[in-house]
Amino acid sequence: MSVHQLSQHTAMGSAETPIHQAPAVTLADGGSFIPQHYLRYSHTLASLQEIASRVRFADELLIFAHEDKQGMYIQIGMVGRENYERGNTIRPLKLVYGRKWRIDADTPTSEIVQTIFLAIKKMREHEVRELLTLRDETSGKASTPFSTHHDVHVLARFAPPGTPTATTADASEAIVSWLDPVRFGQRRIALLEVNQHRGGSWIVDLALGMLPLARAMEADLPEFNHLALTIVLKELSRSELLHQIMQAMIDHSDRAVEAAFQYQGFARFSRTLDPATIAGLSIAARPYARDARNPAFSEAFKASNYEVDASRAPALGKGRLADINRHKIAQFSNLSGHMPRGLHTAAQSGNPLEAVRDLIVNKRNIA
Structure with a gap:
């Protein structure tokens, strides 16, 4: 693990922890690190606020990280003017807020940074749309x-x-x-x-x-x-x-x-970054064939990925939307991935054809 990554893990506390026996990757220049896809994430409000504090953008834009009964979220505040006032006088400043962007505890740190980036873009887009x-x-x-x-x-x-x-x-x-x-x-x-x-x-x-x-x-x-x-x-x-x-x-x-936009002083989304360099680093950080030869790590890695993917599956729910989604899923054969929770309840709908389709899909998913 590089000095940079060690300091990052220290600042994040237990929010980022390596998977059991996670191997490091060493680059040509000697730099060594554990790739983010070999980490498990358990973010708290404190670690989310720490990530947000490392983002730098314009002074008129504020990044809030907090939580409510539904969980943690990122929210953007913007100091600006009233767009609908088009007179010939200088307008007073006001602070307005965008929507809340929900953050799950197991969200990778890089994805949280991307969420902040997207939240800023959409907050500004909202304002720009009102200017035309x-x-x-x-x-x-x-x-x-x-x-x-x-x-x-x-x-x-x-x-x-x-x-x-x-x-x-x-x-x-x-x-x-x-x-x-x-x-x-x-x-x-x-x-x-x-x-x-x-x-x-x-x-x-x-x-x-x-x-x-x-x-x-x-x-x-x-x-x-x-x-x-x-x-x-x-x-x-x-x-x-x-x-x-x-x-x-x-x-x-x-x-x-x-x-x-900068994160820890790095312009992560700048178009001055060479895509070929990013592609090369991505390949170097993913030596899956090498690491699959370690059975203990390989099993832990697969189990971690399965757990994260399974947690992403939503509940199907009830009503018209559930029926629409159930019908769409039933149209695909040999469908892999994690099916939405509650898909099997189609058997209670009284439609034998839907019940059979749902049973097949769920058995395939379990297998």
């Missing part, structure tokens, strides 16, 4: 069509598909007209150039305009300032244009998170 506004032709008021706060029942009933399309001849004119009522963080979006690819897609170059003075003084999300972007449209329609613009903004936000 569209002025309604009827009322003249601006709305946020890509916000996550819309009522799904209302949309399903009153929002049939359909969007204005344009011909090849008037592509530029159509895009300019579709962009006219659109703003991103109160910036205009200008068309620079549009060309049709020989495969039929449209290549559209856009640029964000200047911020209003009050927004510029607030200096929020500066990575969008003076942004030029290229999007690809599969069809020339308003819906495709706006969806692709929104996706480009989300992608730009995600890239900013990838570049800035």
